[in-house]
Amino acid sequence: MYAIEIEQVYKSYGDFPVLEDLNLRVMQGRVYGLLGPNGAGKTTLIHLMLGFLKANRGTINVLGTRNLERVRGRIGYVPERLRYHMRYSAREYLRFLGQFSDMDAALLRQRVEEELERAGLVNVANRMLEKYSKGMLQRLGIAQALLADPELLVIDEPTSGLDPSGQRDVLDLLAELRSSGHTIFLCSHQLGEIEELCDDVGVLANGRLIAEANVHQLRSSDVSVSIQVDRLSPETRIRLARISPNIKYGDHTILLHPNNQSLQHEVLRALTDAHVTILSLNPLERPLERLYLQAVQDEAPAFFPSPPVDETSESLLSPGFDVRDPLLKDLLNRYLNARPNGNDEAKGADQTDGSDEKR
Numbered sequence: 001m002y003a004i005e006i007e008q009v010y011k012s013y014g015d016f017p018v019l020e021d022l023n024l025r026v027m028q029g030r031v032y033g034l035l036g037p038n039g040a041g042k043t044t045l046i047h048l049m050l051g052f053l054k055a056n057r058g059t060i061n062v063l064g065t066r067n068l069e070r071v072r073g074r075i076g077y078v079p080e081r082l083r084y085h086m087r088y089s090a091r092e093y094l095r096f097l098g099q100f101s102d103m104d105a106a107l108l109r110q111r112v113e114e115e116l117e118r119a120g121l122v123n124v125a126n127r128m129l130e131k132y133s134k135g136m137l138q139r140l141g142i143a144q145a146l147l148a149d150p151e152l153l154v155i156d157e158p159t160s161g162l163d164p165s166g167q168r169d170v171l172d173l174l175a176e177l178r179s180s181g182h183t184i185f186l187c188s189h190q191l192g193e194i195e196e197l198c199d200d201v202g203v204l205a206n207g208r209l210i211a212e213a214n215v216h217q218l219r220s221s222d223v224s225v226s227i228q229v230d231r232l233s234p235e236t237r238i239r240l241a242r243i244s245p246n247i248k249y250g251d252h253t254i255l256l257h258p259n260n261q262s263l264q265h266e267v268l269r270a271l272t273d274a275h276v277t278i279l280s281l282n283p284l285e286r287p288l289e290r291l292y293l294q295a296v297q298d299e300a301p302a303f304f305p306s307p308p309v310d311e312t313s314e315s316l317l318s319p320g321f322d323v324r325d326p327l328l329k330d331l332l333n334r335y336l337n338a339r340p341n342g343n344d345e346a347k348g349a350d351q352t353d354g355s356d357e358k359r
Contacts (some may be wrong), residue, residue, distance in 0.1 A: 142173055
């Protein structure tokens with residue numbers, strides 16, 4: 001069964017298309033990673049899946065229904081930019097948010113403690129959020145998304161803006177979720193996150209899914225490998241030369257080009273038998289990177305430009321808001337279009353002001 005089915009979805013902001021006849025399916029219980037550069041439409045797609053935005057055309061089926069309002073409680077969502085009331089502690093915050101679910105008080109207290117434990121926040125659960133690092137806040141966001149034990153977890157750029165330590169904490173937490181049976185839909189532009197966490201990967205560009213692959217199959221594909229050693233004796237060099245013409249070597253480096261699992265196994269066994277100290281083994285190319293770059297380079301034209309700023313909408317915003325945000329842009333347009341005779345009222349006001357001046 002598919003947890004997510006998207007068919008022929010088209011979404012634009014005015015005259016600017018963001019998603020064009022997009023087709024995408026995610027199997028239940030799988031971790032699906034969507035790759036794409038900034039501006040490729042990943043966040044817009046998430047907002048459509050959650051019902052925050054409406055597609056111009058096409059169908060979106062999530063957890064067996066097109067009625068996204070009906071399944072919203074079965075979906076956990078971690079946005080790229082998290083917003084918190086910083087005067088809460090983590091425990092208070094989760095209990096407050098949990099009150100909007102169908103859990104009774106006893107179950108809510110239990111679930112809060114379970115997710116604090118899973119997120120590694122038990123020891124700081126009573127600390128005010130204003131004292132949390134960004135990595136801790138990100139883990140709290142995942143705990144909040146999991147509070148009602150959702151069937152589907154949707155995550156947008158899980159390690160955006162985090163330092164290496166914070167990234168590692170979040171990735172470890174998400175890796176733990178893989179074995180829990182959740183379906184996870186993860187948007188990222190970080191190849192390493194997709195390689196580590198996902199079962200399947202798709203590449204989004206120009207509003208279309210231009211490539212898909214099984215991550216495990218990508219990992220097992222043939223790539224060139226460099227092996228660094230402390231030394232190679234003449235006898236070991238002769239043995240390596242007899243194994244395959246695909247092996248090149250120097251004093252401290254062995255190159256397998258192209259490599260495969262049986263060749264790599266035989267070389268490593270020869271080095272071990274000769275008591276050669278292996279310092280490192282590194283692929284010279286990453287299959288996922290190759291897939292991504294080839295797909296993006298073959299796709300033309302370039303990625304869609306950002307929609308222009310609507311000055312009318314911009315005037316309604318307080319300083320600090322970015323009207324180029326697609327969700328905010330769409331909501332503002334709906335508001336402007338819904339105002340009764342807004343432009344006529346403005347014109348009438350201008351005419352009245354003019355007549356007053358003449359008097």
